[in-house]
Each structure stands twice: as C-alpha cells, then as structure tokens.
Amino acid sequence: MSERGEAPAAAASAGAGGEMPAKKQKLSSDENSNPGDLSGDENDDAVSIESGTNTERPDTPTNTPNAPGRKSWGKGKWKSKKCKYSFKCVNSLKEDHGQPLFGVQFNWHSKEGDPLVFATVGSNRVTLYECHSQGEIRLLQSYVDADADENFYTCAWTYDSNTSHPLLAVAGSRGIIRIINPITMQCIKDYDLLGEKIMSCGMDHSLKLWRINSKRMINAIKESYGYNPNKTNRPFISQKIHFPDFSTRDIHRNYVDCVRWLGDLILSKSCENAIVCWKPGKMEDDIDKIKPSESNVTILGRFDYSQCDIWYMRFSMDFWQKMLALGNQVGKLYVWDLEIEDPHKAKCTTLTHPKCVAAIRQTSFSRDSSILIAVCDDASIWRWDRLR
Secondary structure, eight states: OOOTTTHHHHHHHHHHHTOOOBOOOOBSSOSEEOGGGSOHHHHHTOEEEEEEEOOSOOSSOOOOTTSTTOTTTTSSOOOOOOOOOEEEEEEEEEBTTOSOEEEEEEOTTSOTTSOEEEEEEETTEEEEEEEOGGGOEEEEEEEEOSOTTOOEEEEEEEEOTTTOOEEEEEEETTOOOEEEETTTTEEESOOOOOOSEEEEEOTTSOEEEEEOOSHHHHHHHHHHHHOOTTSOSSOOOOOOOOSOSEEEOSSOSSOOOEEEEETTEEEEEOSSSEEEEEEESOTTOOGGGOOTTOOOEEEEEEEEOSSOOSSOOOOEEOTTSOEEEEEOTTSOEEEEEOOOSSGGGOEEEEEEOTTOOSOEEEEEEOTTSSEEEEEETTSEEEEEEEEO
16 A cells, blocks of 8 residues: 555656646547537437336345435335436547546536536546536547556546645556646646545455554654655655555455445445445444454445446446446446435436447546546547436
C-alpha cells in the first residue's frame, strides 16, 4: 500500500518531465458531438426496460440507521417498488485512438450552475468533455502521455483547497499517479487525501480495510507537507503498513475489480454476475471497532445481472447514493434504485441501444443525477439523459 508521503514523489516525476502535453484529438465525426449523430429511428430504439426483482433472499438482513435509502433494510415487512428511473440515449461519440476506454468520472466538486464536466481515460489519453443541453457533448481538452505504451485505467476528481481549481488524478499501467490541473493545463505534484478508511480489492480475491486516521498515519501525512527535497538530501520517511485492519476472501471467488462505500456498508463485485452488499463482522458490529482478527462477514444483499463475467467492469453510484449503475460486456446498462426497504427486491432498469454492443467498462452519473455516461471497449462514449 502506498502512503500519503510517497504519492507526491510519483506525481512530481510526472510534472517535472512535462510528459502530458494538452492537445485536441479527433472524434469520430466532429470536434463536438451533437445529438444529431444519432438518427431519430436509432434514438427511438434506445430504451429503458424495467426488469424483475432479485429473486434470492439476503443471507442476513441489515439495519443501518444513518444510510440514506437503507433505513429499513432488515426491518420486518418488505414492499416491492417499481423502479422509478428512466433514461434515454441522446448522444454518442467515439475517440479516434480506437482503444478501450477504461474509466470515466464526472467532476462532482463543481458549483451549482457550472457546466457538467467529465473525464475519460484509455490508451495513453486523458480527455475532458462538457455536457450541454439538448444532448450535446463538447470536447474541452485532451492530454497524451509521451510513452505510447502507457495505458490509463482510472481517474478521480478532487480540487485545490487554496485556489478551488479542479484537479484530476489519473493512473495506469506504468504505476504513476498524475495530477492534472485543467485550469493551468499542467501536471502538478501535490494533493490531499480525504477520508478515514480505504477499502482495497484485487486479483487475490480479497477485500482489505485500511485505516488512515491512526496517529501514526496522521503524523506522516502532516510531515509530508513540510518535506522539501530541494532543501535536504534526507529521503522522506514513508510509512509502510504491511497488514490491513480487516481482510476477507469470503465474499468473492474470483478477481475483485470494483469496491465502493455505501455509508458504512460495502458494495463489491467480481466476475460472477452480481454486486454484493456486505459489511465486516456481524450486523450489530461497529465498523470502526472491527479488529484485524475478525473473521466474520455479513452479506446483506445481491444485485444480479447477466453477461458480465470478464475482468475490470466497474459500477458507479450517483452523488446521493440513490442509484447504482453497471454495464455488461454486450453493451447493456443496468440501473438499480437503492431507495428500497429490501435490497433483494430492488427493481432494475435495463438500458439498451442497437449500436452499443461493446463491453461497457465504467459508468458515471453527473452530480445532479440527470446524466449517465458510459464508456466502452470500442472507444465509444454514450450519454443517457434521465427522463423526469
């Protein structure tokens, strides 16, 4: 595990080398993509289909009082609701490199009224887009790594607390974290890590909990801000944490490629056609008091789907954690309503378009949940607008 003290060095190597110049790239049709790219007939075929409920009962019901939409999970009576979310495909475009797009993220740190901006990563490209009304997607910036063999897999947004500038972190096969400032169009070398717990997953089938709010870690993070390699020959003393605060291999039987917090609950998936909702320990245990020796896990529910048994297919939730979205390997999107009393009675909306047939690697909701973006193995980007 890389601690906070090591990350600036990795980011600094990216900024100092100037390896990611901004450039404009060609899209499949034009520099900007308009909804006219989809014919009327094709748009009519882009549909939301309401599917049935999950059929299995949860292994253990739950009661999480502070989690929005989950206050009554595990309480007595269960009522099945119809999925209240519908979407329509309004636009699509394709990046010119033709390689898989592995990641997409909307910037949730923008102010109300600001344009809706999202980033995509794939091949050695990082590209920023802006969503406009009437389905338009406008290209803003594109960054290309100097190493043609780099392959970016993931991205995440944050912001500079001093300037309020948005910052985009990207990483890929070279193992280098790059922090991009879209305002100055440069790689920078400093960032902040928020939160108190990290949940990691990997190819060993395990999920691990790491706490970064211990005194030891807090001191290391604080000291990293005062370290200046130009003023000393002494290397920064990185903290190496060899053992997690909790670990389990009882949730999945294959590579674990996506994990997210849902309040104090955890959502994770593997190549087994199901997203599992679970928590470390027993249902009544406080997650902040879980011990490394704890061997129990409580499975609360499953969100089942089909045709998604390949590695590195990641789900997303909206800002308020009311919706869950995942694409499969044949271009279908599944959207679940998380405001339910029983997670196994969740209804799912399936989104399909006749021309979207490639594997959907990741999805992302805009902060106001009005737009859902999906990126695919054929370098295509699909915009679905929520119907009110």
